[in-house]
Structure formats: structure tokens, C-alpha cells
Amino acid sequence: AQTVTQSQPEMSVQEAETVTLSCTYDTSESDYYLFWYKQPPSRQMILVIRQEAYKQQNATENRFSVNFQKAAKSFSLKISDSQLGDAAMYFCAYRSAAGSQGNLIFGKGTKLSVKP
Amino acid sequence: GAVVSQHPSWVICKSGTSVKIECRSLDFQATTMFWYRQFPKQSLMLMATSNEGSKATYEQGVEKDKFLINHASLTLSTLTVTSAHPEDSSFYICSERSGLSSPLHFGNGTRLTVT
Numbered sequence: 001a002q003t004v005t006q007s008q009p010e011m012s013v014q015e016a017e018t019v020t021l022s023c024t025y026d027t028s029e030s031d032y033y034l035f036w037y038k039q040p041p042s043r044q045m046i047l048v049i050r051q052e053a054y055k056q057q058n059a060t061e062n063r064f065s066v067n068f069q070k071a072a073k074s075f076s077l078k079i080s081d082s083q084l085g086d087a088a089m090y091f092c093a094y095r096s097a098a099g100s101q102g103n104l105i106f107g108k109g110t111k112l113s114v115k116p
Numbered sequence: 117g118a119v120v121s122q123h124p125s126w127v128i129c130k131s132g133t134s135v136k137i138e139c140r141s142l143d144f145q146a147t148t149m150f151w152y153r154q155f156p157k158q159s160l161m162l163m164a165t166s167n168e169g170s171k172a173t174y175e176q177g178v179e180k181d182k183f184l185i186n187h188a189s190l191t192l193s194t195l196t197v198t199s200a201h202p203e204d205s206s207f208y209i210c211s212e213r214s215g216l217s218s219p220l221h222f223g224n225g226t227r228l229t230v231t
Contacts, residue, residue, distance in 0.1 A: 043224075043225050044222070045209065091159060103162050103220075104150075106161075
């Protein structure tokens with residue numbers, strides 16, 4: 001079974017600075033998808049960024065980028081120029097490309113605080 | 117705009133009563149919906165997979181007789197918490213199963229409080 005591990009329960013960053021959230025996963029599959037979701041206090045799940053495992057190029061989305069290391073099974077999220085609105089829970093998630101399930105497997109999350 | 121509509125957003129019920137939560141896809145036909153539960157300060161855990169026109173698939177440890185799932189149409193899946201108890205108080209959130217390469221779209225979730 002696949003697992004996702006986020007080793008940082010909480011992180012803090014100064015406004016306008018850069019922060020990196022860690023995520024590792026375990027799988028025997030070669031084809032899969034990885035996601036970072038943001039969950040603000042409203043608890044709405046908001047997609048931040050996604051990465052296809054077959055792509056070597058790291059995904060970027062404005063101030064958000066990932067460092068995808070497939071061999072190491074690592075998928076970290078870098079937030080540049082942090083803003084107060086970035087404060088939230090961040091979940092790393094895995095999705096198999098095989099089979100008929102298609103559900104997400106989540107890590108335990110990292111609570112990000114942004115200091116003004 | 118939202119592609120998955122979930123109602124109610126919050127509900128308070130008395131112990132022993134049943135509560136129904138609806139999850140409706142707005143932009144497409146969803147043959148499969150996922151139901152997750154999130155306890156305070158914890159991650160989302162998959163409870164069950166709802167399949168249109170067939171029985172739901174439940175994860176290990178989830179009581180299918182307590183959490184009734186109905187997916188009678190391509191746009192609507194419902195989760196009914198039967199004979200609710202305080203330990204069922206949680207945040208329930210649904211998501212659609214789109215193409216595998218697409219991100220899952222989530223409903224806004226339902227905060228259930230059982231008194």
C-alpha cells in the first residue's frame with residue numbers, strides 16, 4: 001500500500017520569505033500523480049500544484065514550485081515571497097495511475113504560519 | 117466556480133438521529149465519488165467510494181450499516197450517518213473522480229456535530 005509522510009507538523013515563515021514543505025512517499029508503482037492541497041480555516045480543499053511522475057521537469061505555479069525527486073520518492077513544495085494568505089494546512093497527496101480507484105492518499109499535513 | 121456542491125455545510129443533531137449529506141457534481145457526470153472524513157487537526161481519510169448504480173466500496177474499519185451511501189444518479193451521491201453518536205462528530209468531505217491526471221475537485225465539506 002502507498003503511504004505519504006509529511007515530517008513537519010508545523011512550519012513558520014516570515015512574510016515575503018521562502019519556505020519549503022517536505023513530503024516523502026512510498027510506492028512500488030512507476031506511474032502516479034502527486035499533489036499539494038491547501039486547506040485554509042474554511043476547510044475548503046484547494047489544489048496548489050500537481051506533478052505527473054513521468055515528467056522529469058518540476059511543476060511550477062506562480063509562487064509555488066516543487067522539487068520532485070522520483071528516485072528518492074520526495075516531493076517538496078517551495079513557496080516563494082510568502083503572503084499572509086498562504087497561512088493554512090498543506091497536504092501532500094498521492095494518486096495511483098493504475099487501477100480503477102483514483103482516490104487520493106494524504107499525508108498528515110503541515111500547518112504553515114506566516115508572520116507579518 | 118465550484119464543480120462539486122456539498123450540503124449542508126454544517127449540521128448539529130441529537131444523538132440517535134440520522135443525518136444526510138448530499139454531494140452533487142455540477143459540471144459533469146460523476147460515476148464515482150469519494151467520501152472522506154477529517155477529525156480535528158488530522159488528515160483526510162477515505163471512508164468509501166460511491167459508485168453510480170452499484171454498491172459503495174467501504175474502507176476497512178468503516179461500518180457500512182452506519183454510513184449509508186447512495187449514488188442513484190450520475191450527479192448525486194449521498195452519505196447518511198445513521199443513529200449518530202458524539203464520536204461521529206467530524207468533518208465530512210466528498211470529491212469527484214475525474215480523469216486520473218486531473219486533480220480531484222472537492223465539495224466544501226460538512227461539519228457534523230452530534231450532541
